[in-house]
Amino acid sequence: MTPDRHDPRLSYAADRDVRDWTSLVDRVQRGAPCGLFWPLVGPRRSGKTWALAAVDLRLDGHARHLDLKDFDALPDPDGEFLLVDEPGKFLFAADAVGPDRPRRVDPDRVAAFLAWCRRCERPGRMLIAMSPAEWQAIVRHPGTRVDERDLQAHLRPLTPDQALRIARHEPARALLGRLRDAHPDWLRNPFLVTCLLAYADELHGAAVTDLTGFLTDLREHLNDPSGWDYVHWVFYEGLDGATREVLRRVARRESVDPRILALLRTVGLVADDDLAIRDPMLADHLPPPLRIHHISDIHVGPKSAQRVQVSGCDPLPTRLGAAAGQGPVRDAYAAHVRQRVAEHTAPHLLVVSGDLTETGQPAEYEGARELLAALAQSLQSHPRLADGEPRVLVVGGNHDVAWNETRGHGGARRRHLDFARHFADYPRPRLEEPPDARALTVQRYAGAGLEVVLLGSAEHGGELDETLITILDVARRQALEAGEAGPAETAERLRARLGRLDPGLVHHADLDRLRQHPWREPLRIAVLHHPVSPLPAQPDITAYTGLLNAGAVKDALIDRGFALVLHGHMHSQWFGEEIWPNHHRGRRPLRIAAAPSLGSREVGEQHGFNEIVVSFEGARQRVEVRGWVRDGDSFKPRSGIAEFAVDLAE
Numbered sequence: 001m002t003p004d005r006h007d008p009r010l011s012y013a014a015d016r017d018v019r020d021w022t023s024l025v026d027r028v029q030r031g032a033p034c035g036l037f038w039p040l041v042g043p044r045r046s047g048k049t050w051a052l053a054a055v056d057l058r059l060d061g062h063a064r065h066l067d068l069k070d071f072d073a074l075p076d077p078d079g080e081f082l083l084v085d086e087p088g089k090f091l092f093a094a095d096a097v098g099p100d101r102p103r104r105v106d107p108d109r110v111a112a113f114l115a116w117c118r119r120c121e122r123p124g125r126m127l128i129a130m131s132p133a134e135w136q137a138i139v140r141h142p143g144t145r146v147d148e149r150d151l152q153a154h155l156r157p158l159t160p161d162q163a164l165r166i167a168r169h170e171p172a173r174a175l176l177g178r179l180r181d182a183h184p185d186w187l188r189n190p191f192l193v194t195c196l197l198a199y200a201d202e203l204h205g206a207a208v209t210d211l212t213g214f215l216t217d218l219r220e221h222l223n224d225p226s227g228w229d230y231v232h233w234v235f236y237e238g239l240d241g242a243t244r245e246v247l248r249r250v251a252r253r254e255s256v257d258p259r260i261l262a263l264l265r266t267v268g269l270v271a272d273d274d275l276a277i278r279d280p281m282l283a284d285h286l287p288p289p290l291r292i293h294h295i296s297d298i299h300v301g302p303k304s305a306q307r308v309q310v311s312g313c314d315p316l317p318t319r320l321g322a323a324a325g326q327g328p329v330r331d332a333y334a335a336h337v338r339q340r341v342a343e344h345t346a347p348h349l350l351v352v353s354g355d356l357t358e359t360g361q362p363a364e365y366e367g368a369r370e371l372l373a374a375l376a377q378s379l380q381s382h383p384r385l386a387d388g389e390p391r392v393l394v395v396g397g398n399h400d401v402a403w404n405e406t407r408g409h410g411g412a413r414r415r416h417l418d419f420a421r422h423f424a425d426y427p428r429p430r431l432e433e434p435p436d437a438r439a440l441t442v443q444r445y446a447g448a449g450l451e452v453v454l455l456g457s458a459e460h461g462g463e464l465d466e467t468l469i470t471i472l473d474v475a476r477r478q479a480l481e482a483g484e485a486g487p488a489e490t491a492e493r494l495r496a497r498l499g500r501l502d503p504g505l506v507h508h509a510d511l512d513r514l515r516q517h518p519w520r521e522p523l524r525i526a527v528l529h530h531p532v533s534p535l536p537a538q539p540d541i542t543a544y545t546g547l548l549n550a551g552a553v554k555d556a557l558i559d560r561g562f563a564l565v566l567h568g569h570m571h572s573q574w575f576g577e578e579i580w581p582n583h584h585r586g587r588r589p590l591r592i593a594a595a596p597s598l599g600s601r602e603v604g605e606q607h608g609f610n611e612i613v614v615s616f617e618g619a620r621q622r623v624e625v626r627g628w629v630r631d632g633d634s635f636k637p638r639s640g641i642a643e644f645a646v647d648l649a650e
Helices: 022-030 050-057 107-119 132-139 160-164 168-182 190-204 211-222 228-235 241-251 259-267 280-285 316-323 327-342 362-378 408-414 419-423 466-481 486-495 508-516 550-559
Strands: 040-042 061-066 083-084 125-128 290-295 349-353 392-395 442-444 452-456 521-525 565-567 574-578 590-594 608-616 620-631 634-637
Touching: 022 040, 022 050, 040 050, 040 132, 050 061, 050 083, 050 125, 107 132, 125 132, 125 211, 132 241, 132 259, 160 168, 160 190, 168 190, 190 211, 211 280, 228 241, 228 280, 241 259, 241 608, 327 362, 327 620, 327 634, 349 362, 349 521, 349 565, 349 634, 362 392, 362 419, 466 486, 508 550, 550 590, 565 608
Parallel strands: 040 125, 061 083, 083 125, 290 349, 349 392, 452 521, 521 565, 565 590
Antiparallel strands: 290 608, 442 452, 574 590, 608 620, 620 634
């Protein structure tokens, strides 16, 4: 190997060691631990073996370096100092380890190892390098004489200056300089620094142009099971189950065990001043959860719910309402989302399942657009969402049609033109186009393993009952011919008050396209306006409340492996699961989440929204549906709504 090449496989070489071990050597030579030995705790692949080699070199023949993985039994020690590496062989059961197979501590082995340490005991002159999993196995053993006060920050992450000294030539130093500015966490671990420089030497001669693409390829290279298998060794082998769970909770920004969090901070896996994973490989393996807000039935228009209820005669109540903070409930939701930005828990995607407006008037559409634009400004970025991917997805409801364009075959398309014009820049079902010619609206998020299909269930929304219209027109004409003004006026009034028929239906051509679409991502979500199943808590006998072809829709979704359906229309928050035994080869249940109304005043319960949280662990996904309800000017999690979690790794 030439002197200017980088190789993470090299044995210890003092001229390539960028760390200063003086304080560690002084501690071993002159100090006395509170417990049996000095622990040198660090993640796997963080340089513990080099640290022992450096101490061995400084002790100049007065130490014995024991790599326990090379022994079938614990050896009889000799030497003034003991430097012990790889104690895990004598702590854990010899089981396979992986995502579904956590490493098992063997209490008898731990007891035997501690007994060996006591036999080897000499004041302050035993240093054991170990992973967090090995440390936890020892410190949690009943009656152990190991003291957590000895857990000093011996193996701190590299400083940027130390990392730069690893570079062997100018292109390598330039690459590390770029990483220091854009991705500084890559410079904290000497193994990762050396690996990325060796990979750059191999592929680019260290002259990297596309830094993002290079890091993506590097992660895949480092996780190759035939090579370094980095995440397996660092996360699954190097951490015990409790510590892995805390790291998962750190990724989700949830409350954690403070003692384990302190350990993770000591070894440099979690930031000292924030709940953030600092190892870039583990941060990619455990990215923040993807949050999707599902809102519905906003009903911008004359029936919008207000944050302050005002009754009485104008003008005083109007002035009082303004003074009290009057405004639509939807504004309270927008304020809630803005607040969650500051808490790093704002949504990354927004899904709207119809009835954005009350009567489909231009001013109402403009109000809905203003709301969506304001919400889009509060959506957070996510490492698994690419720049330019749409973050707001919309389907129309039975109220989002031009009700004056509902009669005759031509109106079937014309009724959807205003909605299409106002939301042309959002992914949406294209109901303004003929069913046989339009494309299926699918939004794919490949980085997140997610695909969303937007189905138009308001194909025939806003219909008038043609039979009753004909009867009333005939009655009016006959009354006028007979000179009976009163009955004619009554018929006219009744005609104006006719209710609309809203038959929810997904066109069979769209279902055919759904079955034929080449679905590629493991998590598939369908969005439409009308409910695909009755809501037990809200019986409704209104004509065409549900979806006329709900069975066919669910059959197609189950057949194509969909996990979740989101809908609105009922102004009620609800969650359910459907299992079809002996159908579609026993596929997973179809989960159904109904969102409450976010903005209509015609509700039987609190306003609110649903939150879908997708957690990642590598290629694995865990999905939860959480309900939120309005609480004054804010929103709170709802108690009692069903939640679910499903492992989508297949």
